[in-house]
Amino acid sequence: MILHYFKWAFIVTAVGLVLGAWLGWQSSGTLAGVGAAFFICAVLAVLEISLSFDNAIVNANKLKDMTPVWQHRFLTWGIVIAVFGMRIVFPLLIVVIAAGIGPIEAIKLAATRPEEYARIMNEAHLPIAAFGGTFLMMVGLTYFFDQEKDVHWIQWLESKMARFATIKGIEVAFVLALILGFSRLLPAEETDTFVYASIYGLLTFLCVEVVGGLLDASEETMSAAAKGGLGAFLYLEVLDASFSFDGVIGAFALTQNLFIIAIGLGIGAMYVRSMTVMLVEKGTLAEYRYLEHGAFYAILILSVVMYFQTLIHIPEVITGLGGAALIGISLWSSIRYNKREQAAA
Structure with missing residues (x-):
């Protein structure tokens, strides 16, 4: 039963909404404040789910190759x-x-001067978008630039990308060219920040790939069943962090209360975890052959949107709906393919 997978998500939702309403009462002392906090928590949860549905699919793709021990560790420690x-x-x-302040001062700032806290967060949007956009772009391109990939959704495009994958470092060259191109569109005082943050995003992806490979290789020498262990866990954690950037920054457009943001986004994260478990245990990725493709296209679009957000404001709801639409189309294409296969059998 599908609802079984969302049991803990439902429990966290109930507790989180009650806690959010209590925070609304503490901050305002009015029923209107309670209703506003309750509503914002619910909206943030929906925003997080819409932005991170493709994250659940990518997590499931990686988790299906991990041992049960590491699957459990990711789904417990990871959350x-x-x-x-x-x-x-x-x-x-x-x-x-x-x-340039201490952690305790930052907490006090969030609790007593939320408008100043939100201002600092918004000012940090440029390097965050550049870093996260670059990392996610590498995730998406690495999936398509794979010479062993033989299932293609958009045949004319993906077959060419798989063929060009024989050229070593082609995805890195593509991302570097895009970084240079976008840096020319920014004001001169922001160029260095964008380029440095983007390079750090690229280096982080490459380091995670190298370290992950070394960790998993060392585990395999100790145990043949250790495929997809610590290295895959590390990769998934950094990937989840990159997906979180957009939601965390966008949340400040709805409220400046850090604790309400944490509750709303935390509720959404629980649903993403539940979807990940369901996709792994029910084998949904194998059943719908293009669903994974849709998720990685959504990742690429999200990465480009994060780049454009350094130039103009793009509402997070548009980003979320765009990704959900792509995944929905890929699901529809998968169902059509399955029907054709059944008819031909």
Whole structure:
């Protein structure tokens, strides 16, 4: 039963919404404040789910090759890191670095001067978008630039990308060219920040790939069943962090209360985890052959949107709906393919 997979998500939703309503009462002392906090938590949860549905598919793709032990570790430790680390510690860390203050002072700033906290977060949007956009772009391109990939959704495009994958480093060259191109569109005072943050995003992806490969290779020498262990876990955690950037920054457009943001995005993260578990256990990726393609196209679009957000404001709801639409089309294409195969059998 599908609802079984969302049991904990439902529990966290109930607890989170009650806690959000309580925060609304504490901050305003009115029923209107309670309703506003309750509503914002719900909207943030929906925003997080819409932005991260493709994250669930990519997680499931990686998890299906991991041992049960590491699957369990990612789905337990990973959710703690995702909710506590990315939705609470990450925004605090940005303020600590940007404002040059200590962690305790950052928490006090979030609690007593939320407007100043939000201002610092928004000012940090440029390097965050550049870093996260670059990392996600490498994730998407690496999937398509794969000479062993033999299932293509958009045949004319993906077959060419698979063929060009024999050229070593082609995806890195493509991303570097795009970084240089976008840097020319930015004001001169922002160019260095964008380029440095983008390069760090690229280096992070390459380091995660190298370290992940070394870790998993060393584990395989100890145990043949250790495929997809610590290295894959590390990769998924960094990937989840990159997906979180857009939601965390966008949340400040709805509220400046860090704790309400953490509750709303945390609720959404629980649903993403539940979807990931369902996709792995039900074998949905194998059943719908183009679903994975849609998720990686959504990742590429998200990465480009994050680049454009350094130039203009793009509402997060558009990003979320765009990704959901692509995944929906890929699901529809998969169902059509399955029907054709059944008719031909």
